[in-house]
Amino acid sequence: xxxxxxxxxxxxxxxxxxxxxxxxxxxxxxxxxxxxxxxxxxxxxxxxxxxxxxxxxxxxxxxxxxx
Numbered sequence: 001x002x003x004x005x006x007x008x009x010x011x012x013x014x015x016x017x018x019x020x021x022x023x024x025x026x027x028x029x030x031x032x033x034x035x036x037x038x039x040x041x042x043x044x045x046x047x048x049x050x051x052x053x054x055x056x057x058x059x060x061x062x063x064x065x066x067x
Contacts, residue, residue, distance in 0.1 A: 002054040019050040022058065032063040 004011050019042060035042050036059045042050050
């Protein structure tokens with residue numbers, strides 16, 4: 001089992017997973033978001049290959065518009 005912190009909430013998974021699997025499991029809308037793993041932004045094209053490790057810190061940021 002691995003533990004990953006997602007926006008300061010601990011999430012536990014039975015096995016290692018890639019970033020795209022995390023997004024799918026958490027049912028996150030992918031339009032207008034950016035994701036950083038351990039303070040490094042990961043390009044959307046790299047989500048399917050970015051393997052998450054135990055104790056990784058994932059930050060999901062939604063862009064907003066306003067004036």
